Amino acid sequence: MIRARRTAGDDRTDDLLGLMLHTRHPETGLPLDEVNIRNQVITFLVAGHETTSGALSFALYYLARSPEVLARARAEVDALWGPPGEVPPSPAFEQIPKLRYVRRVLDEALRLWPTAPAYGRQAREDTVLDGKYAMRKGDWALVLLPALHRDPSVWGPDPEAFDPDRFAPAEVRARPAHTYKPWGTGARACIGRQFALHEAILVLGLLLHRYDLSGDPSYELKVTELLTMKPEGFTLEVRRRTS
Ligand code: HEM
Incomplete structure (x- = not known):
C-alpha cells in the first residue's frame, strides 16, 4: 500500500x-x-484493532442483556445529540468525553473481559514480591487480568455482575490502586489507551443513538481467545431508530 x-x-x-x-x-x-x-x-x-472491537462486542453483549443499563446509556446519547432523526449527528471531538455513562459501560465490560487478558514482567534481579513471593533474576510474573478483576475483596461478593456504576467516581476513589488494569501498568502500559477509549465511546454512542439493539435471549456467553478475547457466536439484531 x-x-x-x-x-x-x-x-x-x-x-x-x-x-x-x-x-x-x-x-x-x-x-x-x-x-x-x-x-x-x-x-x-x-494491538489496536481486535482489542477495541472485542471490547465493543462485550459491551454490546452486556447492553443487550441489561435493559436498565441500555436505557441509561441511550438517555445519555439522546441528551447529547437529540432524538434520532434523518440526519445523523456529526460528533465533535470534545463531545465524546461527555458520554460518561457510556464510558462506564466500556470500563465495566473491560473489567469482566479485558480483551488483552494478561501482561508479564521479568525480574531484573533476585527479589521478593510483597515480602512473600521469591523471584530469581529472569523469572517471569504473569498478571491474569480476568482473575484480578474478579477479586471479591475488591469488587464485592458478586464480581460477575455487570454494573457500570462500579465506575462512578466515588466508587473508583474508594477502591485500592492497581486493582483495575485492562491497559497494563507502568511505563509500558498501553500506548493506545486514549485513542481506543475515544474510538470505542464514539462508536458505541453512535450505535446506541442510531439503532435499537436486541441480542438472542438464548445465547450463553462463550469466550474465545485468539490474540485477544471476544464473545464467540454472539449476534445482535439492529433496527434503525426513527424519530
Ligand atoms: C480496548 C483496547 C485496548 C486494550 C484493552 C489494550 C490493552 C493493552 C495492554 C494490556 C497492554 C500491555 C501493557 C503492559 O504490559 O503493561 C497494551 C500495550 C500496548 N498497546 Fe494496547 N490496548 C488497546 C488498544 C490499543 C490501541 C488502539 C493501540 C494503538 C493503536 C494499542 C497499542 C499498544 C502498544 C504499542 C502496546 C505496547 C506498549 C509498550 O510496550 O510500550 N493498544 N495494550
Missing part, C-alpha cells in the same frame, strides 16, 4: 497512512521512513 501510493503520486492526507507519508517532523523536517510507517500500521492492526 505504501509503495502503491508513492508510485501513484497519491498525496492525500485524509487518512492515517496519508498523514504518516506526508507529515514532516516539526523540528527536523524529516518524514517518517517507510519501515517506521509499516511498523505503525502493524501496531494498529495487531
